[in-house]
Amino acid sequence: MKKWTSFSIELLPILGCALFPLFFELSYQINLYMIWEGAYRLSLGELPYKDFGIPMGVCSWVIPALFFKLFGPTLFTLAKAQAFMNIVSGLAFRWILVNNGANFYTRFLSIFIFALTFILGLYWPQYNHTVIIFQLVALGFLFHYFKYAEQKFSWAYLIGSGFFFAVAFFTKQDGGALGLLIGLILIAIYAFQLRTVKPAIIFTTTVVALFLLFILPFLKYDFGYWFNYGQEPHYARVSLQDLLRINMEESRWEKFYFIGVLLIFYVQWRNGTITRMSFLFTLLILGILVQAMIYQVTSYVPKDNNFFFHAFACAFILVQLQHSSWYQSRLTFSILFVLVSLWWSEKYWKYADKILVKTIFKPSNQDVVSINTYILQPPECNFYANLSTWKKSSLPSFQNIRMPESTVNGMNKLIPLIDQVRRIKEPIVLNMSELTPLAVEANFKLETGPLWFHLGVGMFDRELNQFLTRIEEQHYDVVIFEHLPLLNNFYPFAVWEKLGQHYTLVDSFEAPRIVYPGTIEVYVSKRLTSLQPVAVQTMH
Numbered sequence: 001m002k003k004w005t006s007f008s009i010e011l012l013p014i015l016g017c018a019l020f021p022l023f024f025e026l027s028y029q030i031n032l033y034m035i036w037e038g039a040y041r042l043s044l045g046e047l048p049y050k051d052f053g054i055p056m057g058v059c060s061w062v063i064p065a066l067f068f069k070l071f072g073p074t075l076f077t078l079a080k081a082q083a084f085m086n087i088v089s090g091l092a093f094r095w096i097l098v099n100n101g102a103n104f105y106t107r108f109l110s111i112f113i114f115a116l117t118f119i120l121g122l123y124w125p126q127y128n129h130t131v132i133i134f135q136l137v138a139l140g141f142l143f144h145y146f147k148y149a150e151q152k153f154s155w156a157y158l159i160g161s162g163f164f165f166a167v168a169f170f171t172k173q174d175g176g177a178l179g180l181l182i183g184l185i186l187i188a189i190y191a192f193q194l195r196t197v198k199p200a201i202i203f204t205t206t207v208v209a210l211f212l213l214f215i216l217p218f219l220k221y222d223f224g225y226w227f228n229y230g231q232e233p234h235y236a237r238v239s240l241q242d243l244l245r246i247n248m249e250e251s252r253w254e255k256f257y258f259i260g261v262l263l264i265f266y267v268q269w270r271n272g273t274i275t276r277m278s279f280l281f282t283l284l285i286l287g288i289l290v291q292a293m294i295y296q297v298t299s300y301v302p303k304d305n306n307f308f309f310h311a312f313a314c315a316f317i318l319v320q321l322q323h324s325s326w327y328q329s330r331l332t333f334s335i336l337f338v339l340v341s342l343w344w345s346e347k348y349w350k351y352a353d354k355i356l357v358k359t360i361f362k363p364s365n366q367d368v369v370s371i372n373t374y375i376l377q378p379p380e381c382n383f384y385a386n387l388s389t390w391k392k393s394s395l396p397s398f399q400n401i402r403m404p405e406s407t408v409n410g411m412n413k414l415i416p417l418i419d420q421v422r423r424i425k426e427p428i429v430l431n432m433s434e435l436t437p438l439a440v441e442a443n444f445k446l447e448t449g450p451l452w453f454h455l456g457v458g459m460f461d462r463e464l465n466q467f468l469t470r471i472e473e474q475h476y477d478v479v480i481f482e483h484l485p486l487l488n489n490f491y492p493f494a495v496w497e498k499l500g501q502h503y504t505l506v507d508s509f510e511a512p513r514i515v516y517p518g519t520i521e522v523y524v525s526k527r528l529t530s531l532q533p534v535a536v537q538t539m540h
Helices: 003-023 030-042 059-071 075-098 102-121 127-147 155-169 173-194 197-222 240-249 250-272 276-299 308-321 329-343 348-360 405-424 460-473 493-502
Strands: 401-403 431-432 478-483 501-511 517-523
Touching: 003 075, 003 102, 003 348, 030 059, 030 075, 030 308, 059 075, 075 102, 075 127, 075 308, 102 329, 102 348, 127 155, 127 173, 127 276, 155 173, 155 197, 173 197, 173 276, 173 431, 240 276, 250 276, 250 308, 276 308, 348 431, 401 405, 405 478, 405 501, 478 493, 493 501, 493 517
Parallel strands: 431 478
Antiparallel strands: 478 517, 501 517
């Protein structure tokens, strides 16, 4: 098969799974608000730590900010940015496979598993999986260097690898640090194999230089306060007890793969078939599995953001099988393709099920108790939202995004309310809610401060006291506050209590949450008590 033909075929699952969600209406999800606001602030030219504080690096928001410049600051633009990053991740994964000798059948099946388990479930950007994407690119550069180290200018691939490992770290510390540790171990082993320190020097110099570049310019903007490396007011969010408990109670697949890889390595070692590249590839797979086991504890949202390990482990197994005569037949490939499709069906079936309900299956009778109806729908009985009742907003920034009808109506009343303030003065708005695109729709200025308001994570006592003082002084004209009683200070309870004392509550509506429901409340300064939310008109 010609090189470009095989590449085109291998590209199909990557493009299909990356672009497929763009053809559906998407539901608003948690943590989407902070990605939107960070990207929006960067697109306006604001600087991290100077104009907004974050407990991590800014790299998670760079690609979404570029897409905002191209397509406008809408939520659906974030989905387009994630589709692009998913394509990059798939290509990077393929690059790693190519440099480790995987043939066409192995590459396609491994990429297909990667697309089903990792890509298809990621249609919103989030730092917890963006860091993995940058890590994959870094590993692609690194293994390309391992394979072609003798070529002229091969050192450029070491620099590229070091660059993306640094970018990964300044996307998310835990995932980035684990990825960088894998890279450092691989480059150290490679340098030992060749009895030369030159690759290690080039790699580590690049990483150190990038770290200095990401840190030194921002020291004057309180970088040491904001960035979380375990210092006060932060704390190290790693617990040995949690690591042991979760990995002993769960992680069945990771442990199964880990033991399997060790057994295969032992057999190869006894047979004397281990090569320099196969040894490095084995170390990579073991490192990925360990990373996935740790990462599920330190970065637990979304639940499956560590599922990248499936494709790596399966690719390792398939690479060992690809030299067998039975494996190289089209019949075997077809059977394996069908089995993979059935085994990892949960992600694509969610989309297929929506289509089948509309075309073939009728909705189940709600009066009959079944797996679909044994839990009642009211929020007081069910922590999970009934997404079938959600609707789209007519606001441009929320294009193609479904939210609760109450949320849509609440936003339609809120914007005219802020416009009423604008007739009197330039409104000062504090938006402590997940509806961050209201900054565009209601045209109010974002204030300098934390990017998000989770007490102890995105902001600390210093910021809390500042907000409490400003509320007492009636500094804000309008405050939008999201009350989430089931979450630990996701938006500070002290702010909510202070608002009840010093501001007038003029409206409340449902928060756009799939789990752990909450209420978005609209407060107006008592200096502007004549203002009331405008009645909602029917939107056509």
